[in-house]
Amino acid sequence: MQTLKHYSLIVLFLLLYSCNVSPQAIDYGNDGCHFCKMTIVDKVHAAEIVTNKGKVYKFDASECMINFIQEFDTNEIKLYLSNNYTEPEILIDATKATFLISENVPSPMGAFLTAFKDKSDAEKIQTEKGGKLYTWDQLLTHFNNK
Template sequence: MQILKYALTLGLLLLFFGCNVSPKPIDYGSDGCYFCKMTIVDKVHAAEIVTKKGKVYKFDATECMVNFMDEFDTSEIELYLSNNYTEPGILIDATQATFLISKNVPSPMGAFLSAFKNKADAENVKIEKGGELYTWKEILGKFKD
């Protein structure tokens, strides 16, 4: 009986710690984009999805993440993350980000899409590089068209 109790406790602990719903570091130059299969090298435009079960999908660009959503049950997604343009390699909550589409800021898949943690940073880059600002919902709508 004691062994059964131990096994059950161990199993519950593994289940609890095995489903860690958090971002995973992107190994730039090694990890591949789940959507387009390109190697992720751009620390400014990479993105990541984490499911409610803790599975991580990595992308070389936010536009790949958005396009991937057409093929996936989005009710299973816990986190949408994009790299912060002003802090390369740092993932931010894409649903709270401000996005810039500017022909003067290329992204890996050619959508010219960049994410910013702060709207003020996005506005400053827009002044310098041109383009249009969008919210997460607006980006989703734009890519559905």
């Protein structure tokens, strides 16, 4: 009976651990981009996807994440995350972010794509640096039409 309780606790622990659907910290300078295979070093433009089962895919730029999801079953994705321009290393919900494409704000893969948690911050940088603002859905359409 004691052995059964022991195995039950192990199984319960494994189930709880394996169902953890949350972001993981990016280890800058060590983690590689799942799409382009470059080492992730840019603390402003990194991105991450978390699947419904908790698998994490890390990217050196939001454009790599967008290119990746064009080849992935998006029904399996729970979280789309991008780093916030005004708070480097802070992942935000990409589906609620405002994105700026400005040639005056370079990103690692050359799409000049930057995410902002607050639209007002994006508008301020747009005023300073130029470019065009996008919502998540507009951004996906933009990349699909390229």
